[in-house]
Amino acid sequence: xxxxxxxxxxxxxxxxxxxxxxxxxxxxxxxxxxxxxxxxxxxxxxxxxxxxxxxxxxxxxxxxxxxxxxxxxxxxxxxxxxxxxxxxxxxxxxxxxxxxxxxxxxxxxxxxxxxxxxxxxxxxxxxxxxxxxxxxxxxxxxxxxxxxxxx
Numbered sequence: 001x002x003x004x005x006x007x008x009x010x011x012x013x014x015x016x017x018x019x020x021x022x023x024x025x026x027x028x029x030x031x032x033x034x035x036x037x038x039x040x041x042x043x044x045x046x047x048x049x050x051x052x053x054x055x056x057x058x059x060x061x062x063x064x065x066x067x068x069x070x071x072x073x074x075x076x077x078x079x080x081x082x083x084x085x086x087x088x089x090x091x092x093x094x095x096x097x098x099x100x101x102x103x104x105x106x107x108x109x110x111x112x113x114x115x116x117x118x119x120x121x122x123x124x125x126x127x128x129x130x131x132x133x134x135x136x137x138x139x140x141x142x143x144x145x146x147x148x149x150x151x
Contacts, residue, residue, distance in 0.1 A: 050150050054143040061136060062116060065123030072126075087115035 013034075020030050073081065094111045127133040 048151070050147055054147055057143055058116075058140065061123070061140065062119060065119045068126070069119060069122055083118070087118050091115040 098108045124133045
């Protein structure tokens with residue numbers, strides 16, 4: 001099973017280097033370009049204090065929402081559980097490369113929007129105290145507004 005996974009990962013690179021070789025391109029230069037994409041650290045100047053505070057608050061709300069959803073996980077319907085599992089794996093497969101690969105880009109966060117919006121909507125919809133939900137959501141929107149104004 002792992003053999004097919006590794007072969008599936010390597011096959012595009014074999015085809016790419018075969019194309020480079022057959023077309024007479026410089027393999028060493030092209031290999032350096034590919035390697036550069038995996039190890040080059042892009043500037044993170046866009047992550048100023050406002051962004052860090054907003055993402056810290058968003059992470060706190062996501063953790064609270066995930067905790068609430070996991071506590072009621074066994075009571076959920078089967079299709080909602082499967083959808084939650086799918087969203088969890090989407091979240092994991094996007095977040096892990098974002099944290100591990102050095103050539104990450106802020107655009108990868110867009111793919112996190114689907115599972116995060118699912119968890120947050122479940123959290124806000126199922127909160128007992130509507131006022132608390134409105135305050136938390138209002139702070140989230142206000143934080144985003146601060147980002148738009150001060151950045």
